[in-house]
Amino acid sequence: MDITNHKPEELSPALRRAWYRAMEDSPAYANPFLAPEFAAAVGHCRGGARVAILHEEGEPVGFFPYERTAFGVGRAVGLGLSDCQGLVHRPGVTWDPQELLRACGLSVFEFDHLVEEQKPFGEYVTGTFASPVVDLRDGDAEDGGESVDADDPDAYARWLRAAYPGLAKTTLKKERRLARDLGEMRFVFDERDPRVLRRLMDWKSAQYRRTARMDRFAKPWIVDLVNYLFQVRHEHFTGVLSVVYAGGRPVAAHFGPRSRTVFAAWFTAYDPELRYYSPGLIMHLRMAEAAGRQGVRILDLGRGDKEYKDWLKTRELRVCEGFVTRPHPVALAHRLWRRPIRGLRNTVLAHPQLREPADRLLRTVGAVRTSGRVGARG
Structure with missing residues (x-):
C-alpha cells in the first residue's frame, strides 16, 4: 500500500x-x-x-x-x-x-x-x-406515520406527540407561553444572517464564563472556523445555523455541520433571561423535526452525559x-x-x-468571576 x-x-x-x-x-x-x-x-x-x-x-x-x-x-x-x-x-x-x-x-x-x-x-x-444519536425518518415518528408537511401549522405538534409523547405536552405549553409573553414564535432551520451567528457565539462565550469552563470563542481560530464553515454550502457538507425567534428576536440558536444524512449537534446557546421556557430543548426538538424533512437520517448529539440527551436519544453509538x-x-x-x-x-x-459537586464548584467560580468583571467595569 x-x-x-x-x-x-x-x-x-x-x-x-x-x-x-x-x-x-x-x-x-x-x-x-x-x-x-x-x-x-x-x-x-x-x-x-x-x-x-x-x-x-x-x-x-x-x-x-x-x-x-x-x-x-x-x-x-x-x-x-x-x-x-x-x-x-x-x-x-x-x-x-x-x-x-x-x-x-x-x-x-x-x-x-x-x-x-x-x-x-x-x-x-x-x-x-457512549455517543447518543436520534434516528430520524422523514420528520415522522418511529412507527412510520405520515411525513410532516412543512406548510401544515399543526404538523410539528403531531410529530412531537408521536415521537416524544413524554415531552410533548410540557414543551408545547412552553412554546405557547413564549409566544404569549414575547410575541409570535417561529423556527428557521437554515438561517443565513451572520449577525445571529455572532449572537450565538456571544451567548455561548458568556455561558462558558458563567460555568467556569474554557471559553472556546476566546480563541480567534475557533471564531474564524465557525464563520468559515457558515459559508460552506456543499451537497456533502453544509454549515447550518438554526434559530428560534419570538416576537422577532432570537431566543435560542444552534450552529453545526451536516452531511447528506448526518446532522451534528455542535454549539447551542440561548438567551439566559429566557431559560425558564426551556429554549435549548425547544431548539433540539425543532431541529430534529426539520432535519428529518431535509433528508437527514441521524442527529448526532455527541459524546457526553446530559439530561436532554437521555430524553432525546433513540440509541447510542460508541x-x-x-x-x-x-x-x-x-x-x-x-x-x-x-x-x-x-x-x-x-x-x-x-x-x-463527583460530577455534580464539580459542576456546582465550576458554576460558583464562574459566578464569582463574572461578578468580579462587572464590578471592575463599574
Missing part, C-alpha cells in the same frame, strides 16, 4: 470525489466531521492539517485527516471540537498503524472521538464511551479515545502528560457523585 500526504485544502476534485465515495460506502463514515470540508477548514483557520491518502494499485481507498505539530505530535483533526474521527476508507481496506504514522512523520496520534469500527487502532484505545504511538521519546512524554489529565476528567464525568 502506498501512502501520500497532502494539505486538505489542496486536494484535487478527483480525490475529493473518492473521499465522498468512501463516506457513502459506510454509514459509520457519513458524519460531517469526517468530510474533506471540515479538514480543509481547520487547515485554513489554524494550519497544520494534513490528509494521508492510502492507495491500492494506484487507486485512493482511504483518507486519514490529522494535525501535526513541529515535534511530530499528531492529533485527530479538530481534536477537542470534532465529535467524530477516524480514517475514512472503502469497505475491506485495512492498514498498519505503525506504517501509517511513519508515513505521516508522527511519533504519536491522539484521538478522543474515534469511530468504533476502526479495528486497526483497537489496541491503542484507552476508553470507549466512540473511543486513546493514543497510537511509535517508540519515540516525544510519544512517551506526550502520553505521560496527557493520559492522567484525561483519566481524571473521565473519572469525574463517569460518576454523578
Whole structure:
C-alpha cells in the first residue's frame, strides 16, 4: 500500500470525489466531521492539517485527516471540537498503524472521538464511551406515520406527540407561553444572517464564563472556523445555523455541520433571561423535526452525559479515545502528560457523585468571576 500526504485544502476534485465515495460506502463514515470540508477548514483557520491518502494499485481507498505539530505530535483533526474521527476508507481496506504514522512523520496520534469500527487502532484505545444519536425518518415518528408537511401549522405538534409523547405536552405549553409573553414564535432551520451567528457565539462565550469552563470563542481560530464553515454550502457538507425567534428576536440558536444524512449537534446557546421556557430543548426538538424533512437520517448529539440527551436519544453509538504511538521519546512524554489529565476528567464525568459537586464548584467560580468583571467595569 502506498501512502501520500497532502494539505486538505489542496486536494484535487478527483480525490475529493473518492473521499465522498468512501463516506457513502459506510454509514459509520457519513458524519460531517469526517468530510474533506471540515479538514480543509481547520487547515485554513489554524494550519497544520494534513490528509494521508492510502492507495491500492494506484487507486485512493482511504483518507486519514490529522494535525501535526513541529515535534511530530499528531492529533485527530479538530481534536477537542470534532465529535467524530477516524480514517475514512472503502469497505475491506485495512492498514498498519505503525506504517501509517511513519508515513505521516508522527511519533504519536491522539484521538478522543474515534469511530468504533476502526479495528486497526483497537489496541491503542484507552476508553470507549457512549455517543447518543436520534434516528430520524422523514420528520415522522418511529412507527412510520405520515411525513410532516412543512406548510401544515399543526404538523410539528403531531410529530412531537408521536415521537416524544413524554415531552410533548410540557414543551408545547412552553412554546405557547413564549409566544404569549414575547410575541409570535417561529423556527428557521437554515438561517443565513451572520449577525445571529455572532449572537450565538456571544451567548455561548458568556455561558462558558458563567460555568467556569474554557471559553472556546476566546480563541480567534475557533471564531474564524465557525464563520468559515457558515459559508460552506456543499451537497456533502453544509454549515447550518438554526434559530428560534419570538416576537422577532432570537431566543435560542444552534450552529453545526451536516452531511447528506448526518446532522451534528455542535454549539447551542440561548438567551439566559429566557431559560425558564426551556429554549435549548425547544431548539433540539425543532431541529430534529426539520432535519428529518431535509433528508437527514441521524442527529448526532455527541459524546457526553446530559439530561436532554437521555430524553432525546433513540440509541447510542460508541466512540473511543486513546493514543497510537511509535517508540519515540516525544510519544512517551506526550502520553505521560496527557493520559492522567484525561483519566481524571473521565473519572469525574463517569460518576454523578463527583460530577455534580464539580459542576456546582465550576458554576460558583464562574459566578464569582463574572461578578468580579462587572464590578471592575463599574
